[in-house]
Amino acid sequence: MESSGGTPSCELTDKAKKYDRQLRLWGDHGQVALESGHVCLINASASGTETLKSLVLPGLGSVTIIDDTKVTPQDVGNNFFVESESVGSARGEVTLRLLLELNPEVRGTFVEQPLTEILDNQPDFFTPFSCVVATCLPECTLLTLSKVLWEAKIPLVVVRTYGMIGYLRVQMEEHTVVESHPDNEMPDLRLDRPFPALQKYIDSLDLDSMDHREHSHVPYVVILYKVLQRWIQEHGAAPASYKERKAFAEMVREGMREKESGRGDTIEENFEEGIKAVNTALLPTTIPSVVQSILNEASSITPSPTTKPFWIMARALHEFITSEGRGALPVRGTIPDMTADSEKYIKVQNLYREQAAQDADWVLRRVQEHSQQLGPRKVISSLESSVKTFCKNAHALRVIKGKSIAEEYKGSINLSEIGSHLENPDSELVWYVMLRAVDQFQSEFRAYPGYFQDQVETDIVRLKVCVNKLLADWGCGPIIKDDFIHEMCRYGAAEVHSVAAYMGGCAAHEVIKVVTGQYVPVNHTHIYSAITATSATFSL
Known part of the structure; x- marks a missing residue:
């Protein structure tokens, strides 16, 4: 038997088994996006190959390695994807072969050409890539690459290990995220402003006339709403402070019935659930400030054929809020599990789902109207599904507006951020300063400090x-202590495999976020110290 897409169902089952854990993180559509991705790695160093390893295993579509170096004994000592027999062979070719053995579904190519030649002679070389990962680049080459990719609007992830220090930099001009997967997400129950169908259903239920079994199986959303109406009648407004919510919870408890049994009193679990949910279920229905700023920006955009689908949908969402939504976002359509009989729970669940579908349908019609005005060239793929997902996640939309590395290195940097952090002697930002300094050292002396053992003392001064x-x-x-300078000279630009493995995993996470369009990427610099096992992210 085959699915509608023509792929045997047994194959789909095998893939689901293979990628089960990651599918729980980013879903089928996220996996499809990952399998359509094409990532370019510049330099198959220990950090670079560890990054690719963590992309090949989950099923990235294609990889390309640019590396014109040969395998050295140092590579054998810190890179798991080279062998002692391959010393003197093309490093990119050797590592690509071993990496692809991890997942036969991934395709790969190798380019044995200096990056500088590609940048000078093939300006469109990077156009096909979803993302570029760069390692072990001198400052001048990195800045040229940064400029080329920034102008081409191709994301760049720079991953670097220098002794016991790790560095990660994500460069993107603009990155929009619909499915940001926020931690500790609050339910969208709308008890403070129920939509008509929900209010009508809850009003039709009379808790006092129910027998004990029925009373103990009413979804707590019904209980909380009815108690909330009583509270508002007595106090004029919904409970806001901790003290008021505690009193509200006691009011809920007063409505609980007890039944004698052979083992003592039994409590009603649905009421207990409602009491535990008071702090989250009674939160006012508002638009988060981050989302409001996105909507304000979208409202000022005049859609054109070059406008991203995200902004077209955001504009339609803004129009929904100002009209149909009466100042609120679309209903998400999901509710938590509740102790209840199947009939009532499914009824409440369907009410939320139907309202979410109606809200999304309104936004969809506005998106279609905007798209039609832009002509046939502007088509949003899987439009209905995209709009549903957009509306469901409207409360957690994110937009990252980045800065190019070239701009950062040429002086456009957050000096107040640097100054405030450097006042703390334990801040990881000191390692950012040291990495910038060793790059300047390399530009001037054509070697990294400490690389030649007989020059360490001279290099410390330099x-x-x-x-x-x-x-x-x-x-x-x-204000930098001499201890840090001595430490950097002690490293001599060596890559330690354990640090490279950690940073490679971090870099792969960011690439997956970029390629799938899910979760919020680092903005924009991440520093890791294996000395103290601490890390920090800075927006410089």
């Missing part, structure tokens, strides 16, 4: 000059 010059350019005093 690196200190680079650090102080960098801080002076930022208007900061010489």
Whole structure:
């Protein structure tokens, strides 16, 4: 038997088994997006191959490795994807072969050409890629790559390990996220402003006339709404403070019935659930400030053929809120599990689902109207499904507006952020300063500090000059301790595999977020210290 797409159902089952855990994170549509992705890795270093490993295993569609170096004994010591027999062979070719053995469904190619030549002679080379991952690049080459990808609107993830320090930088001009998967998501029950169908159904139920069994199986959304109406009649407004909500919970408890049994009194679990849900279920129906700012921006956009579908849907959503929604977002259509009989729970569940479908249908019609005005070229794929997903997740929309690495390195940097963090001697930001300084050192002396053992003492002095010059350019005093300078010279730009493995996993997470369009990527610099096993993210 075959599915509608023509793929044997047994194959779908096998894939579901293979990718079961990740499908729970980003769903079938997220997996499809990942399998359509094409990622380019620049330099198959330990950090680079660890990043690709964590992309190949979950089923990324295609990978391309650009690397013009040969395998060295140092690679054998820190890179799991090279072998001692391959010393002297093309590193990108060797690592690609071993990486693809992890997942035969992933396709891969290898380019043995210097990146500088590609940047100079093939400006459109990076156009097909969903994302580019760069490792082990000198500062001048990184800045050129940054500029090229920024202008092409292709995301760039820079991952780097330097001794015991890890660095991750995500460069994106604009990244929109519909399915951000927020932590500790609150239910959307609308008890403070129920939609007509829900209010009509709840009003039709009389808790006092129910027998004990029926009374103990009423969904708590019904209980809380009825108690809320009593509370408002007595107090004039919904409970807002902790003290008021505690009193409200006691009012709910007063409506609970007890029944004698051979083992003592039995309580009604639905009422207990309602009491536990008071703090979340009674939250006022509002639009989060982050989402409101997105909607305000969308309302000022005049749709054109180049407008992203996200902004067209956001504009339609804004129009829904100002008219049909009466100041509220569309109903999400999902409710928590509740102790209740199947008939009543399914009835309440369907009321929320039907209202969510009506709200999404209104937004869909507005999106279609906007799309038709833009002509046949502007077609949003899977339009109905996209709008439903957009409306369901409207409370957690996110937009990241980034800064290019080239812009950051040329002086457009958040100096107040740097100054405030450097006042803390334990801040991970000191390692950002040190990495910037060693890059300047490499640009000037054509080697990283400490790389040649017989020059360590000289390099310490030189690196200190680079650090102080960098801080002076930022208007900061010489506040970096000499211990950090000695530490960087001790590393000599070595990659430690355990640090590379950790940073490669972090980088792969960010690539997956970019490719699937789910979860919120780092904005924009992440620093990890294996010395203290701590990390921090900075928006510089």
